[in-house]
Every structure is written in structure tokens, then in C-alpha cells.
Amino acid sequence: MTSIEHSPLTRKLSAFVALSDVELDVLERLHQRRRSFVAGREMVHQGQSARAAYILSAGWVCSYKLQADGTRQIVDFQIPGDFLGLRSVLLRTSDHSFEPIVDIEAAEVLTSDLLEAFAQTPRLATAILWAASRDEAMVVEHLVGIGRRDADARMAHFLLELGSRLALVGMGGKDGFDCPLTQYHLADTLGLSAVHVNRVLRQLRESGLVTFRDGHVTFHDYGGLVELAEFDSAYLDQTGPLLK
Amino acid sequence: MTSIEHSPLTRKLSAFVALSDVELDVLERLHQRRRSFVAGREMVHQGQSARAAYILSAGWVCSYKLQADGTRQIVDFQIPGDFLGLRSVLLRTSDHSFEPIVDIEAAEVLTSDLLEAFAQTPRLATAILWAASRDEAMVVEHLVGIGRRDADARMAHFLLELGSRLALVGMGGKDGFDCPLTQYHLADTLGLSAVHVNRVLRQLRESGLVTFRDGHVTFHDYGGLVELAEFDSAYLDQTGPLLK
DNA sequence: CGGCCATTTGACACCTGTCAATGTCTGTGG
DNA sequence: CCACAGACATTGACAGGTGTCAAATGGCCG
Numbered sequence: 064m065t066s067i068e069h070s071p072l073t074r075k076l077s078a079f080v081a082l083s084d085v086e087l088d089v090l091e092r093l094h095q096r097r098r099s100f101v102a103g104r105e106m107v108h109q110g111q112s113a114r115a116a117y118i119l120s121a122g123w124v125c126s127y128k129l130q131a132d133g134t135r136q137i138v139d140f141q142i143p144g145d146f147l148g149l150r151s152v153l154l155r156t157s158d159h160s161f162e163p164i165v166d167i168e169a170a171e172v173l174t175s176d177l178l179e180a181f182a183q184t185p186r187l188a189t190a191i192l193w194a195a196s197r198d199e200a201m202v203v204e205h206l207v208g209i210g211r212r213d214a215d216a217r218m219a220h221f222l223l224e225l226g227s228r229l230a231l232v233g234m235g236g237k238d239g240f241d242c243p244l245t246q247y248h249l250a251d252t253l254g255l256s257a258v259h260v261n262r263v264l265r266q267l268r269e270s271g272l273v274t275f276r277d278g279h280v281t282f283h284d285y286g287g288l289v290e291l292a293e294f295d296s297a298y299l300d301q302t303g304p305l306l307k
Numbered sequence: 308m309t310s311i312e313h314s315p316l317t318r319k320l321s322a323f324v325a326l327s328d329v330e331l332d333v334l335e336r337l338h339q340r341r342r343s344f345v346a347g348r349e350m351v352h353q354g355q356s357a358r359a360a361y362i363l364s365a366g367w368v369c370s371y372k373l374q375a376d377g378t379r380q381i382v383d384f385q386i387p388g389d390f391l392g393l394r395s396v397l398l399r400t401s402d403h404s405f406e407p408i409v410d411i412e413a414a415e416v417l418t419s420d421l422l423e424a425f426a427q428t429p430r431l432a433t434a435i436l437w438a439a440s441r442d443e444a445m446v447v448e449h450l451v452g453i454g455r456r457d458a459d460a461r462m463a464h465f466l467l468e469l470g471s472r473l474a475l476v477g478m479g480g481k482d483g484f485d486c487p488l489t490q491y492h493l494a495d496t497l498g499l500s501a502v503h504v505n506r507v508l509r510q511l512r513e514s515g516l517v518t519f520r521d522g523h524v525t526f527h528d529y530g531g532l533v534e535l536a537e538f539d540s541a542y543l544d545q546t547g548p549l550l551k
Numbered sequence: 552c553g554g555c556c557a558t559t560t561g562a563c564a565c566c567t568g569t570c571a572a573t574g575t576c577t578g579t580g581g
Numbered sequence: 582c583c584a585c586a587g588a589c590a591t592t593g594a595c596a597g598g599t600g601t602c603a604a605a606t607g608g609c610c611g
Contacts, residue, residue: 110541128451131537136451150440158444158542196394200402202446207372207380209453210498214599245557254454256600261559293375298402458567489589500568505591520590552611559606566599574591581584 070094070170071144071232072118076190078231086187089180094118094170106161107148115171117147122167123243127251128159137252139202140164140225140244144232149195152177165243200298209254212292214263217253219292222273222280227299239281314338314414315388315476316362320434322475330431333424338362338414350405351392359415361391366411367487371495372403381496383446384408384469384488388476393439396421409487444542453498456536458507461497463536466517466524471543483525 069077073090076082082090098117100106109128124141138159141147147161152174181188201224208217225242229235246264250257268274272288274281282288313321317334320326326334342361344350353372368385382403385391391405396418425432445468452461469486473479490508494501512518516532518525526532 128447130451130455131539134455136454138447138450150443159447199394199443199446202443202450203372203382203403206382206446206450206453207374209450210380211374211378246559247557257557258559258601259599262599265559295375490591491589501589502569502591503567506567509591554611555609557606557608560604562602564599564601567596568598569596570594572592575589577586577588579584579586581582 070118070120071142072120072146074233075144075231076194079193080186080190082187082190086184089184089187093172093176093180094120096171096173098169098171100163100167100169102163102165102167104163106163107151109158109160114152115173116149116152116177117169117171119143119145119147120168120170122169123164124161124167125164125248125252126159126161135251136254137248139198139205140252142225142228142232143234145198146191146195149191164248197299204298214253214255214259215266216292217255218249218260218263218267219272219288220294221249221253222275222282223288223292223294223296224299226280226282227296235280237282237285239279241278242275242280243278314362314364315386316364316390318477319388319475320438323437324430324434326431326434330428333428333431337416337420337424338364340415340417342413342415344407344411344413346407346409346411348407350407351395353402353404358396359417360393360396360421361413361415363387363389363391364412364414366413367408368405368411369408369492369496370403370405379495380498381492383442383449384496386469386472386476387478389442390435390439393435408492441543448542458497458499458503459510460536461499462493462504462507462511463516463532464538465493465497466519466526467532467536467538467540468543470524470526471540479524481526481529483523485522486519486524487522 069087070091072094073082073087076090097120102122106124119141121143124145124147125137126139126141126147127135127137129135141161147169181191204220204224208220212220226235226237226240229240230237234240246260247257249255249264250260253260255263264275267288268276270287272282272284272291274283288294313331314335316338317326317331320334341364346366350368363385365387368389368391369381370383370385370391371379371381373379385405391413425435448464448468452464456464470479470481470484473484474481478484490504491501493499493508494504497504499507508519511532512520514531516526516528516535518527532538
């Protein structure tokens with residue numbers, strides 16, 4: 064049905080697996096229970112046990128961990144088409160907080176509905192688990208970035224990864240994308256101070272590589288960025304293990 | 308059967324879920340296909356698609372990613388009782404390499420055997436997935452450590468976490484544990500240089516907190532270390548979501 | 552207009568990396 | 582038994598990347 068306009072999640076999964084009409088239908092039905100959250104107010108606090116998962120349909124969210132000394136480390140961002148708290152419902156775990164960066168729209172998915180959908184359409188289950196697995200690969204890549212790349216490469220890599228993810232749901236391309244993040248978000252993501260983030264951004268801009276300004280990221284020299292970041296999108300692109 | 312001596316994995320899972328005799332039996336049967344690997348020789352190279360998973364029964368392994376510039380980032384360690392490449396077989400993903408740190412003993416688990424075991428004993432499946440989920444939480448905590456802790460706290464946190472994990476399989480306690488890692492391993496894990504690792508270790512030793520020497524870690528002031536690292540073992544201890 | 556927030560910039564300190572040399576131990580071969 | 586090579590650990594000197602502190606700028610909104 065509605066082959067005209069699909070949800071971002073559908074769009075993303077379809078890029079990797081050809082889903083049947085039945086599967087598409089089940090997938091769309093997971094989006095029924097719509098909810099909204101306002102920017103800035105924590106959706107889930109770390110340690111709180113999750114009741115449901117969400118499929119983000121509009122807006123950006125970040126997941127992070129707070130430390131006793133007040134600093135925070137952003138672990139990941141969720142953009143339209145991403146699951147939010149998937150693991151937390153399958154197994155209560157994943158002890159971090161979620162905060163909408165802008166006002167968001169999300170579909171609430173009850174554990175029971177999800178399991179039922181999985182039972183009905185195993186290929187859909189595999190596709191969703193593939194997506195979850197890809198999220199994990201991103202966390203690992205994030206770890207590598209913080210551990211072994213200097214600030215410039217880290218920033219470049221982050222922007223490239225974000226661009227690729229957004230492109231997958233039609234929200235950007237090799238020329239750039241809209242981005243509601245502040246430099247503080249970038250700092251908490253990359254393990255830098257906000258001041259240094261600003262310096263790095265200036266340097267990347269003055270090198271003619273990329274501009275981050277007024278809520279928009281513009282790639283001026285995509286190839287140059289890729290080289291600086293040693294960006295290899297294999298961990299994002301891999302066509303699923305399931306294309307049977 | 309053999310209620311006398313269980314495998315480390317059994318021991319670990321039993322700390323969180325009371326497994327029935329049937330479940331214990333299925334679990335032990337997963338250990339039938341024994342294999343050995345020698346220290347230093349890469350078991351799996353990143354990008355290579357995995358045929359099977361392993362349950363480590365003796366020895367230490369590390370999983371890491373190599374970068375184009377030759378540096379490496381260790382993502383995680385596997386100690387006895389840990390799964391190795393579990394995700395890689397369920398879904399081909401998790402693009403990193405594995406290397407035994409010492410000679411190891413492992414049980415090879417074919418995907419089919421694993422799925423069959425899961426089908427037979429759902430509670431066992433949940434327990435194993437819980438363990439996998441805990442591994443993920445450790446990666447996240449690792450990320451936080453590299454991003455937001457200074458070298459001293461990072462080292463302290465790492466040693467404490469390792470100690471807790473080992474204690475769970477009877478290989479250490481609050482006084483210390485045997486540890487085959489070199490300072491280079493620590494450096495590649497914590498995102499530091501080997502030289503700086505040495506400085507940090509010296510400082511921790513001279514502060515009377517912990518000694519790392521001759522393959523053994525000795526906690527001299529456990530409470531002090533916990534405070535320095537802001538170590539909160541909640542993400543390790545959480546009793547499963549499944550104790551029904 | 553007057554706060555408030557994000558951004559920007561400069562000065563300075565310090566944590567950490569790099570380079571280079573030395574020490575220790577182990578295993579190997581003469 | 583000794584000489585030697587190789588791996589790991591240790592140390593010092595120095596440079597540089599990043600954090601911190603402080604202040605100025607600019608946009609947005611009540």
C-alpha cells in the first residue's frame with residue numbers, strides 16, 4: 064500500500080532489503096501510536112526501565128551518559144528512521160538517557176507489538192536487527208574515533224558519518240545537510256571542550272573543507288574530508304546478511 | 308550433570324539466573340567442539356565474515372579495529388566465559404579483528420547449534436542475550452571513559468571493571484587478579500601512548516592505589532580507586548530482566 | 552530595550568604524545 | 582656458560598594538542 068510516501072524507517076530498510084507488500088504493511092502498522100516530545104526535556108533518564116521503544120519519524124534525539132562530575136558523553140544520535148531504546152525493551156539494559164534535540168515525532172512501539180511483528184515476518188525482524196547491529200557498529204567506530212583520532216579527524220569523521228546516515232533517509236547528500244546541533248552537542252559527542260570544537264570548526268572552514276553554521280553543514284571538499292578522516296563507510300553501507 | 312565443575316560461561320550466567328538442569332545440560336553441550344588458538348595470531352581479521360562463534364573457556368582475547376595509519380584501538384577484551392563473535396554470526400556485522408593474548412581454549416559454536424539451543428530453552432537464550440547486552444554496555448562505558456575521563460581515572464576504571472568481570476568467573480577478587488596484558492595493550496585500549504600508560508601506572512602505584520606488575524594487578528586501596536574512577540558497577544551487576 | 556544563549560577569540564596552563572635512551576628479563580645459539 | 586637479540590618496561594626532555602578562564606560579539610525573544 065501507500066507506495067507513495069513511506070516512513071523514514073521504511074525508506075532506510077528498503078535501501079538494503081527488498082521488503083514485500085506484507086512486510087511493508089506490518090512495518091507501517093508499527094507506526095500507529097504517534098507521540099510527540101518537546102526539545103530539551105529528557106525522555107528517559109538513565110537507569111529508568113523502559114516500557115516501550117520508539118521509532119523516530121521527525122526530529123533529532125541524542126542518547127548520552129551523565130557522570131558524577133557533571134560532564135556528559137553523548138553516545139549516539141538518533142535521526143528519523145532510527146529506533147530508540149530497542150535494546151532497552153528487548154532486555155532491560157542500555158543504561159543511558161535520551162533527550163530530544165528539537166521537537167520530535169515518534170511512534171511508540173510496545174514490546175508485544177514488536178514481538179508479534181517479528182513473529183509474523185521474520186525477514187522484517189532480521190532487517191530491524193540488522194539496523195540495530197549497524198547502530199552498534201557506529202558506537203564502536205565512535206569509540207575508535209575518540210581513542211585514536213585527533214580533534215580534526217574526529218570532527219570530519221563525525222560529520223561525514225552523519226551525512227551518510229541522513230542521506231539514507233533523504234535528508235542530505237554529498238553537498239551537506241541541515242543540522243540542529245549546537246557546538247556543545249559536538250563537544251559532548253567528540254570528547255572535546257566546546258571552545259576547542261569552535262577552533263576545529265574554524266580550521267576546517269578555513270581549509271575549505273566544510274562549514275558548520277546557522278544550522279547547516281556544507282561540504283566544500285568531500286574528498287578532502289574523507290581523506291582527513293580516513294572515512295570508510297563500509298560499516299554503514301554493508302548490505303545486510305539477509306538479501307537472500 | 309557434572310554439578311561439580313561448570314564452565315566459566317555457566318558460572319557467569321548462573322550468577323544472574325537460576326538455570327534448570329535441562330538448561331545447564333544444553334549449555335554444557337554447546338561446549339563440545341573444543342579448539343585452541345595460539346597467542347598473537349589473529350583469529351579473525353576485520354571484514355572477514357564469521358562462520359562460527361566461540362565461547363572462551365581459558366585465556367584472554369582482545370577485539371580491536373585497525374586504522375589506515377597503523378594505530379589500533381582495542382574495543383573489548385574477552386575473558387573465560389565470554390562469547391566471541393556472537394553478533395557476527397547472528398548477523399554478519401561487527402567489523403573488527405580478534406587476537407588471542409595468550410594461548411586460548413575455546414568451544415566453537417555453530418550458528419545452527421546455537422539457534423537450536425535457543426529454540427529448546429528460551430530462558431537460556433534470554434540469559435545469553437543478556438550477556439551480549441552487558442558486553443554492549445561495557446563498550447558504551449568504555450566510550451564514556453575515553454571521552455570524558457583523564458588518563459588516571461580511565462586506567463583506574465578499566466582495572467576495576469576488569470576485576471569485576473574476572474571475579475564473576477572466579478579469577479580474581481577485591482585484592483587483585485592475574486593479568487597477561489602488556490602496557491601496549493593498555494595503551495591501545497585506553498587511547499593513550501604506551502609511554503603515558505607507564506607514567507600513569509607509576510603514579511597509581513606511588514599513590515598506593517594499585518600495582519600492575521609482572522602479570523599481576525594488586526589493589527591496595529580499592530575504595531580509593533573506586534572514588535578516583537567514579538566507578539559504579541551498576542552496568543555490570545544488574546540482575547537480568549528475566550529472573551521470573 | 553534587556554537578558555539569554557550560542558558562538559567566537561585570546562592567553563595561558565597542563566595533560567599527553569613523541570623521541571630517544573636505558574634497563575630488565577627471557578630465550579636462543581654458539 | 583656466556584653472548585646476543587628481542588620484547589617489554591622505565592625514564593627524561595621537549596613539543597604540541599586541548600582544556601580552562603575570561604571576555605566580547607551577535608542573534609533571538611519577551
